Amino acid sequence: MHGFENAIINVDGLVTPAMDARVPVLDRGFLYGDSVYEVFRTYDGVAFLLDEHFARLAKSAELIHLRMTQSAPLLLDEIRRTIREGGFAAGEDLYVRFAVTRGAGAIDLNPDPSVASRYVIIARPLPRWPAEDYSVGVTLAVPEVRRNPVTSLDPNIKGGNYLNNILGVLQAKELGADDCVMLSQDGLVAEASNSNVWFDLDGTLVTPGPKAGNLLGLTKGALHDVLHENGVASADADIPLSRIADAAECFLTSATREVMPVKSVLMPDGKTADFPAGGGGKTRFAMQAFKKFIASYVESHRRHKVV
Numbered sequence: 001m002h003g004f005e006n007a008i009i010n011v012d013g014l015v016t017p018a019m020d021a022r023v024p025v026l027d028r029g030f031l032y033g034d035s036v037y038e039v040f041r042t043y044d045g046v047a048f049l050l051d052e053h054f055a056r057l058a059k060s061a062e063l064i065h066l067r068m069t070q071s072a073p074l075l076l077d078e079i080r081r082t083i084r085e086g087g088f089a090a091g092e093d094l095y096v097r098f099a100v101t102r103g104a105g106a107i108d109l110n111p112d113p114s115v116a117s118r119y120v121i122i123a124r125p126l127p128r129w130p131a132e133d134y135s136v137g138v139t140l141a142v143p144e145v146r147r148n149p150v151t152s153l154d155p156n157i158k159g160g161n162y163l164n165n166i167l168g169v170l171q172a173k174e175l176g177a178d179d180c181v182m183l184s185q186d187g188l189v190a191e192a193s194n195s196n197v198w199f200d201l202d203g204t205l206v207t208p209g210p211k212a213g214n215l216l217g218l219t220k221g222a223l224h225d226v227l228h229e230n231g232v233a234s235a236d237a238d239i240p241l242s243r244i245a246d247a248a249e250c251f252l253t254s255a256t257r258e259v260m261p262v263k264s265v266l267m268p269d270g271k272t273a274d275f276p277a278g279g280g281g282k283t284r285f286a287m288q289a290f291k292k293f294i295a296s297y298v299e300s301h302r303r304h305k306v307v
């Protein structure tokens with residue numbers, strides 16, 4: 001997921017190549033991480049779960065009392081214009097990130113309500129995950145740092161400050177893993193650094209519910225629906241750390257990963273929980289069923305074609 005050289009960026013209406021894009025230093029997004037954002041990808045030119053991403057952006061903004069001075073239609077028009085000016089091939093798979101900051105002002109934590117919000121749109125060819133991440137799976141480690149308590153920072157604020165998750169992934173990397181699986185203060189499995197985590201426990205695909213502190217991933221929500229339609233039991237549940245070792249399978253979900261198998265989880269006691277390479281039967285079913293869902297979504301959402 002490296003290399004933004006081919007990205008095209010729109011900052012408040014000014015569209016430039018990535019290296020020329022500028023945000024003022026007094027922008028609160030830079031100073032305080034005072035911003036919200038979304039990432040979607042396109043399939044055959046169609047923006048996947050577009051309405052849901054806009055709804056979640058609005059929800060994040062509401063949770064931090066950010067009054068967006070740009071309407072959703074304006075942001076969507078600007079996303080389309082950015083992509084047009086980026087000169088991408090028709091139907092090319094893109095990664096699109098759009099953020100809204102609380103704008104620039106005095107260096108003062110208390111926001112000035114008269115300041116206009118700023119938007120930043122980044123569009124680039126979709127970076128591909130290494131093929132082995134799917135054919136074998138990724139490795140996770142449980143870091144020492146715990147997920148922010150939900151009473152301190154609502155994990156459904158998809159905001160510009162990811163320090164908690166950055167610490168998690170840094171510690172996991174130091175432990176030799178690809179990513180972290182973070183715990184809540186009371187030892188419940190919360191989520192990975194930027195994806196939701198799932199386990200096959202006693203025949204049900206379970207993923208942590210709201211108590212542990214995690215973002216309500218759009219992929220997670222859609223996958224629950226897909227599984228239910230296919231008669232596969234899935235649920236949100238509290239998953240104590242000790243239950244990881246009981247799981248038969250494990251995988252991650254996010255907009256850019258879709259369903260990605262997890263090969264192993266390194267536990268705090270130094271033991272490793274191992275899972276089938278390339279995903280067990282349930283993981284592989286979830287991967288395929290989700291692909292089918294994407295294909296049917298794309299067919300029925302041609303109006304969301306953006307490239």
Ligand SMILES: Cc1ncc(COP(=O)(O)O)c(C=O)c1O
Pocket residue numbers: 039165191192193194195196214215216217218219220253254255256
């Ligand atoms: C902290 C966190 N959890 C979970 C997710 C997965 O969400 P989605 O499936 O909407 O990409 C993300 C993705 O951005 C994330 O940042």
